[in-house]
Amino acid sequence: MSGSGGKSGAGARIVVTVQGVDQVGIVARVTTLLAECRANLTDISQSVLGGDLFVMVAVADLLPDGASFENLSDHMAALAESLGVEIRVQREEIFRAMHRV
Amino acid sequence: MSLTLHEIFETLGMVREAHLDIRTVTMGINLQDCSGPDAREVARRVAGRIRERAARLKEETRRVSREYGVPIVNARVAVTPVANLLQNPSPDDFLLLAKAMDQAAREIGVDFLGGFSALVEKGTTRAEDAYLEALPTVLAETERVCASVNVASTHAGIHMGAVARMGHVIAEAARLTAHADGIACAKLVVFANAVGDNPFMAGAFHGFGEPECAVNVGISGPGVVSRALDRVAGGDLGEVAETIKRAAFQITRAGELIGRELASRLGVPFGVLDLSLAPTNTVGDSVGEILEKIGLEQVGGHGSTAALALLNDAVKKGGAFASSYVGGLSGAFIPVSEDTVMAAAAAAGTLTLAKLEAMTSVCSVGLDMVAVPGDTPPETLAAIIADEAAIGVINNKTTAVRLVPVPGKKVGDMARFGGLLGEAPVIAVHPASAAVMIRRGGRIPAPLNALKN
Numbered sequence: 001m002s003g004s005g006g007k008s009g010a011g012a013r014i015v016v017t018v019q020g021v022d023q024v025g026i027v028a029r030v031t032t033l034l035a036e037c038r039a040n041l042t043d044i045s046q047s048v049l050g051g052d053l054f055v056m057v058a059v060a061d062l063l064p065d066g067a068s069f070e071n072l073s074d075h076m077a078a079l080a081e082s083l084g085v086e087i088r089v090q091r092e093e094i095f096r097a098m099h100r101v
Numbered sequence: 102m103s104l105t106l107h108e109i110f111e112t113l114g115m116v117r118e119a120h121l122d123i124r125t126v127t128m129g130i131n132l133q134d135c136s137g138p139d140a141r142e143v144a145r146r147v148a149g150r151i152r153e154r155a156a157r158l159k160e161e162t163r164r165v166s167r168e169y170g171v172p173i174v175n176a177r178v179a180v181t182p183v184a185n186l187l188q189n190p191s192p193d194d195f196l197l198l199a200k201a202m203d204q205a206a207r208e209i210g211v212d213f214l215g216g217f218s219a220l221v222e223k224g225t226t227r228a229e230d231a232y233l234e235a236l237p238t239v240l241a242e243t244e245r246v247c248a249s250v251n252v253a254s255t256h257a258g259i260h261m262g263a264v265a266r267m268g269h270v271i272a273e274a275a276r277l278t279a280h281a282d283g284i285a286c287a288k289l290v291v292f293a294n295a296v297g298d299n300p301f302m303a304g305a306f307h308g309f310g311e312p313e314c315a316v317n318v319g320i321s322g323p324g325v326v327s328r329a330l331d332r333v334a335g336g337d338l339g340e341v342a343e344t345i346k347r348a349a350f351q352i353t354r355a356g357e358l359i360g361r362e363l364a365s366r367l368g369v370p371f372g373v374l375d376l377s378l379a380p381t382n383t384v385g386d387s388v389g390e391i392l393e394k395i396g397l398e399q400v401g402g403h404g405s406t407a408a409l410a411l412l413n414d415a416v417k418k419g420g421a422f423a424s425s426y427v428g429g430l431s432g433a434f435i436p437v438s439e440d441t442v443m444a445a446a447a448a449a450g451t452l453t454l455a456k457l458e459a460m461t462s463v464c465s466v467g468l469d470m471v472a473v474p475g476d477t478p479p480e481t482l483a484a485i486i487a488d489e490a491a492i493g494v495i496n497n498k499t500t501a502v503r504l505v506p507v508p509g510k511k512v513g514d515m516a517r518f519g520g521l522l523g524e525a526p527v528i529a530v531h532p533a534s535a536a537v538m539i540r541r542g543g544r545i546p547a548p549l550n551a552l553k554n
Contacts, residue, residue: 012168015104017113043103057109069168088113090170092104097354099108 012062012069013092014039016076018046020085022054029083030058033075038066054085059092113170115351119328120386122172123356124321124379126162126363127215127300129307129372130154130314132181140187140194144201147186151178151205151214154314157367159210165363171355174321174381178206179305180216184232192235196242199235203243213288215305217248220295223257223544233263236270240285241277247303253293253490255497259545261487267291268483268539271504275475279508282516286505287470291486293493293500298373299429304466304501315372317429318360320420322352323378324386326412330394341395342415349376349419357424375429376420377465378412380440382523388412388433389442400443401452409433410463430499432465438518438525439470448513448526454485462492467501472516472525475508482506484535487545495548 018030027046034041039060046056062072073089080087115121135146155178162176180202187194199217206214217239219229236248250267253259271291275283290304297308300317307315329348333340356374364371380388389400395408413433421427435457437443446452454471461467467489473482486502493500507516510527517524 015109017109045106055106055110057106059103070164073167088170091168093358094169094171094355095104095109095112097358098112098351099104 013042014060014062014069014072015090015092015095016058016060017088018054018056018085020054020083022048022052023083026054026083026085027056029079030056030087033079034058034060037072037075038063039072115325116171120322120324120381120383121352121355122174122321123166123318123359125175125177125300125302125319126158126173126360127177127179127305127317127319128155128158128314128367128369129179129298129311129317130181131307131311132183132186136186136188138188140190140197143186144198147180147183147198148201148205151180151202152208155209155211161363161366165359165366169359169362171359173359175212177211177300177302177305178209178214179300179307180214181307181309182216182218182220184219184229185226187228190228190231192231192238195232195235196239199239199243199246203246206245212245213247213302214245215247215249215302216307217246218250218306220251221263222251222254222260224260225263233266233270236289237273237277237285240274240288247288247305249290249292249295249304249306251292251295252486253494255294255494255550256547257544258547259293259487259490259494261539261545262542264487264490265480265483265539265542267486268479268481271482272479272506275506275508282507282510282518283475283505284518284522287503287518287522289503291502293490294498296429296499300375301377301379301430301434303503311372312370314369316360316364316367316369317372317375318356319375319377319379319429320352320356321379322348323380323388323391325352326378326416327385327387327391327394330391338395338411342411345412345415346419349416350423353420353423371426373426373428374420374424376417376424376427376431377429378416378433380434380436380443381521382439382441384441387440387442388435389440389446393442399446399449399451401446401456405456406459406463409435409460413464430465434466434469435460435464436469436503437471438516438523439521441523444523444525447528452528454528454530458488458492461489461500462496465499465501467493467503469501469503470505470522470525471503472505472507472510472527473530474512474527475506475510477506477530478534478536480534480536480539481530483539485530487539491545
């Protein structure tokens with residue numbers, strides 16, 4: 001249960017979730033931004049539900065020499081606004097804590 | 102094993118639709134070494150200590166909340182009970198100290214600072230007499246300082262002299278803030294068996310026996326429990342209890358993770374996780390709603406005590422498994438003004454003071470944020486406190502009273518406190534007087550702790 005990151009959050013495993021109206025290029029733009037922030041993708045899955053609801057989950061390791069958590073979060077918030085979708089970036093431990101004994 | 106999409110979206114749904122949050126992160130700070138003969142110097146040291154220890158509290162709380170994607174509603178500070186910090190003090194000395202604390206709270210950006218407290222369950226010292234004399238003015242003239250007074254314990258019994266005094270303190274605090282429906286009383290809790298690691302306001306203080314500094318976390322999540330119950334609409338009460346346990350487990354794990362991370366970043370020990378379901382007046386974030394989902398037409402009717410007992414026990418069982426250190430009050434809160442469903446039941450006349458009192462015998466934390474008529478005699482306020490203390494003392498549990506006698510208002514009028522404190526209808530107190538018993542004074546002896554039948 002110990003925190004893995006320092007103050008910046010860099011070095012943490014993160015979960016990026018995207019929900020919104022489907023459109024061309026969401027996966028490309030989200031993964032490009034992750035790469036630019038030096039977050040290494042370890043898992044990704046996406047689906048379009050009910051015709052036009054796009055959902056995506058990406059798990060990535062934010063490398064120690066990469067962007068800070070706050071920085072990555074801010075960039076994702078800006079991207080979410082330009083795409084008109086909802087993007088959340090969270091540390092993976094919260095999901096693990098709540099669902100695994 | 103990697104996380105499933107279901108697990109990820111379930112957590113997101115809890116935050117988005119079911120109001121999952123961490124209700125409070127409360128930093129406990131020791132002030133014992135700030136005491137001294139000169140009140141002005143003590144006030145300066147106390148304010149300095151609070152500013153120093155809690156300087157990064159708000160900022161780190163914001164960061165951790167953002168990184169984990171779980172809102173943390175309040176970051177607060179609780180200090181050593183102040184009544185013993187001053188030597189040979191006057192009431193004015195306590196007012197000076199309170200104002201310095203209020204200013205420090207404002208500077209570090211916390212909305213409530215607890216620990217303007219005294220433990221007087223067996224008697225009062227001279228300093229505590231001065232403290233009690235200053236208390237109504239302190240509550241009226243400060244904005245963020247919260248006070249609590251422990252008047253009873255299972256070991257000491259009930260100090261009826263202090264109980265009687267608290268009736269007058271509450272009445273006077275209400276009178277001094279008559280313009281705002283007696284809001285000063287919302288910052289004062291009268292306890293039996295108070296605990297020193299409770300993170301919830303207004304009753305938080307940093308107890309004797311606590312470390313120099315610690316972070317205690319209060320979970321929330323009535324909304325999460327309520328939504329989980331939608332899935333067992335036709336199930337029996339065993340299934341209801343099991344569902345609540347599971348939801349409590351998940352909420353508590355989130356609180357434990359976030360509390361430990363925050364404590365580590367602040368460089369202080371993690372204290373306890375308080376497993377209390379704390380409602381807010383947001384729709385869908387109500388303990389009353391859970392009780393009604395269990396199957397009551399309206400909370401306050403017959404069956405309410407049994408439903409609350411089930412809820413409270415199931416939350417503890419689920420939570421205790423999820424956290425390594427559980428403490429504080431750890432029970433469902435039923436604050437009337439802070440829970441829209443409870444307030445509605447009180448307005449409809451279904452939830453009465455007598456039923457509330459019965460419900461507090463199976464949960465923490467007592468008669469919380471109950472508005473009563475402004476002309477309620479101080480002896481009656483004291484008698485209500487005595488009854489609640491008796492429940493706590495006999496049952497080895499914490500009970501508390503946070504009553505607001507709303508100046509100029511009668512039964513059925515609405516008392517409006519604003520913000521987190523919400524609003525509540527004024528409910529009736531019994532007209533028969535207990536003044537003769539209250540004026541007897543003395544102590545109700547500590548109860549026998551065996552022969553329990």
